[in-house]
Amino acid sequence: MAVDKAADYANYFCTYSFLYHQKEMLSDRVRMDAYHNAVFQNKHHFAGKTVLDVGTGSGILAIWSAQAGARKVYAVEATKMSEHARALVKANNLENVVQVIEGSIEDISLPEKGWFFLVFFLDVIISEWMGYFLLRESMFDSVICARDRWLKPTGVMYPSHARMWMAPIRSGLVDHKKDDFDGAMHDWNGFVEDTKTYYGVDMSVLTKSFAEEQRKYYQQTSLWQNLHPQQVIGTAAVVKEIDCSTASVADIVEVRSNFASTITSDNTRLCGFGGWFDVHFRGSKDDPAQQEVELTTAPSVHDSTHWGQQVFFLHPPIRASEGDNLSLSFTMTRSKENHRLMEVELGCQIKCSSGKLLPPFNKKFYIE
Amino acid sequence: MAVDKAADYANYFCTYSFLYHQKEMLSDRVRMDAYHNAVFQNKHHFAGKTVLDVGTGSGILAIWSAQAGARKVYAVEATKMSEHARALVKANNLENVVQVIEGSIEDISLPEKGWFFLVFFLDVIISEWMGYFLLRESMFDSVICARDRWLKPTGVMYPSHARMWMAPIRSGLVDHKKDDFDGAMHDWNGFVEDTKTYYGVDMSVLTKSFAEEQRKYYQQTSLWQNLHPQQVIGTAAVVKEIDCSTASVADIVEVRSNFASTITSDNTRLCGFGGWFDVHFRGSKDDPAQQEVELTTAPSVHDSTHWGQQVFFLHPPIRASEGDNLSLSFTMTRSKENHRLMEVELGCQIKCSSGKLLPPFNKKFYIE
Ligand SMILES: Nc1ncnc2c1ncn2[C@@H]1O[C@H](CSCC[C@H](N)C(=O)O)[C@@H](O)[C@H]1O
Numbered sequence A, B: 001m002a003v004d005k006a007a008d009y010a011n012y013f014c015t016y017s018f019l020y021h022q023k024e025m026l027s028d029r030v031r032m033d034a035y036h037n038a039v040f041q042n043k044h045h046f047a048g049k050t051v052l053d054v055g056t057g058s059g060i061l062a063i064w065s066a067q068a069g070a071r072k073v074y075a076v077e078a079t080k081m082s083e084h085a086r087a088l089v090k091a092n093n094l095e096n097v098v099q100v101i102e103g104s105i106e107d108i109s110l111p112e113k114g115w116f117f118l119v120f121f122l123d124v125i126i127s128e129w130m131g132y133f134l135l136r137e138s139m140f141d142s143v144i145c146a147r148d149r150w151l152k153p154t155g156v157m158y159p160s161h162a163r164m165w166m167a168p169i170r171s172g173l174v175d176h177k178k179d180d181f182d183g184a185m186h187d188w189n190g191f192v193e194d195t196k197t198y199y200g201v202d203m204s205v206l207t208k209s210f211a212e213e214q215r216k217y218y219q220q221t222s223l224w225q226n227l228h229p230q231q232v233i234g235t236a237a238v239v240k241e242i243d244c245s246t247a248s249v250a251d252i253v254e255v256r257s258n259f260a261s262t263i264t265s266d267n268t269r270l271c272g273f274g275g276w277f278d279v280h281f282r283g284s285k286d287d288p289a290q291q292e293v294e295l296t297t298a299p300s301v302h303d304s305t306h307w308g309q310q311v312f313f314l315h316p317p318i319r320a321s322e323g324d325n326l327s328l329s330f331t332m333t334r335s336k337e338n339h340r341l342m343e344v345e346l347g348c349q350i351k352c353s354s355g356k357l358l359p360p361f362n363k364k365f366y367i368e
């Protein structure tokens, strides 16, 4: 897909050019601990090695890589944040090891690459590329691009594996979203009446389009939520597994999956589904981690992350009971207007514990 | 200036493609009454005439023009809102008069134009092009473009005149913005300490840049406010006058002005300045309005608009008293990154009623 760079900057990169936003990520302790442990408990992957940090932001992962003993770290950042990263590298006395390069991975060339040099010279690619529900932002494309251009066949990916998860949930918010939608339509109807009365124009022909627009906004757009584990009312299922060393863009551009879940709470409401991800730092087959590290964004009381979970609500919610079996079909594609946003189709068939089959349904969602 | 169209769509047009946003404008009674009165109290400008609505949105102004008797109305809209406008025109039985054209004014050609036709054939250009503080959005450029391409020398502009206003104000919000800024810096300092302690990286080199970023956000970015008239503590001054029939882009691309204001409240705080605008519908010199109409966005108790006022705060506020004289120099230019946003420089010299001169100061602001 041809991507307009200026629009992509306005829609996407722009946010990352603010220290405020970088600080939010840098203040996520779960995220920070995972990457910190992954690097410092596996120094053998870094000591004396050549490392690339894809999307270095403030430079944090590049700096850690250097502190763990890397010979050379390339820290590539698309936005002007690169200037702050450079200042940070210098202030931490690592300018001899870390080289900050401003530009997008797709466009730049690394200094060591060239006809007379080894083409695949990187030992490690480290990157924090995960968006909401893993793939929002489509940044893993850029990591794949870097990997295929420069990583040694024996090189190691940080993280090395990633998974998408989903589980049935309950949430009172579903009722609020219904109220919001109803309120918006109530407003609209008053507006149509007023416009006819005061300004002589009949707007009622637009009511259906307005309802569609508002339904999309209030009911079909997935929401950021920090779910409590008790809101999960059934078994969680893996929707997608990614091996970061081998996955291609074709593997992630569209995610299709069938999975099942069993309701584990009694007499409850199935209000929708929560989606989250985890990533693992396991090194590579030839060069495994000494200490495997996991970063999970699953619902948690004490270890929640800035990613939270993405919630897809069902309108209306459905009564559910322990033992009900859900068969789900999941399709996630990229939005035509913006390849960093997603569209989801969720098909669901419920077989009640009583044996009764509920009518199957299909819902469309937007991850904005 | 070369404008990237896709970025301009993402930054600007996109919002207008939502009925929700059009409805906000259509629910602004002050705005609606002004345009409605302007059209229907001056039907002689419309009856049997050829009209262009620049940026028709939902189509409302085009529909009114047709209802007032226009022979033909071209309704041009850059976004997909054009489809809703077309449906609305049809539902109101005006499809023989109003022709909706999707595209930006700069790119389209009007059906009547061509080698064998009159080039300047429009009798009226109507448009609601005003952004915050009048010129934000830079949409008047598009109106000028249409006027210079198609309006008859005897044609009429709706509105015909526009003015920018400023006045000294008081507002408790200035203290909140100071607190927000202080709070953000307090957070940052804790963050720097934690990052050093837990993750071995010294971020203090970025403190200055973070403070600049936050100061810009909390203290230098003008705010939307619905000011109470009592918050205005001095005489309001006209900053800029625009004759819509003759103004060129060069006249508005940069606004430079010197003006004065006298404090009219006793023992008060000068917290900053409020900026607003008004427009007038006076017809043209040769073909004046039968009934002149004004649309003002000045601070008001009962007639406030969705434009509110733009507020530029002074940090810290200054004590002021009745009779103090303010000499102001004002410069507004377009942001280099986005020609629809503005940068303001405000110079101020205060001569107290006692005769004492306070040290002059100069402040930079952003209209985002
Ligand atoms: N194709 C690309 N090329 C270069 N930088 C990219 C990129 N895609 C995303 N980025 C950058 O990658 C960063 C992702 S956020 C992670 C920042 C940092 N590594 C940290 O862990 O704190 C953003 O700063 C974004 O601007």
Ligand SMILES: Nc1ncnc2c1ncn2[C@@H]1O[C@H](CSCC[C@H](N)C(=O)O)[C@@H](O)[C@H]1O
Pocket (backbone or CB within 6 Å): B013, B016, B017, B025, B026, B054, B055, B056, B057, B058, B059, B060, B061, B076, B077, B078, B079, B081, B103, B104, B105, B106, B127, B128, B129, B139, B142
């Ligand atoms: N250059 C351009 N060409 C066509 N449409 C434009 C334009 N610049 C702005 N617009 C459109 O102008 C509209 C301005 S808002 C006003 C809408 C409508 N006339 C009303 O009064 O309610 C938006 O819908 C925007 O998309």
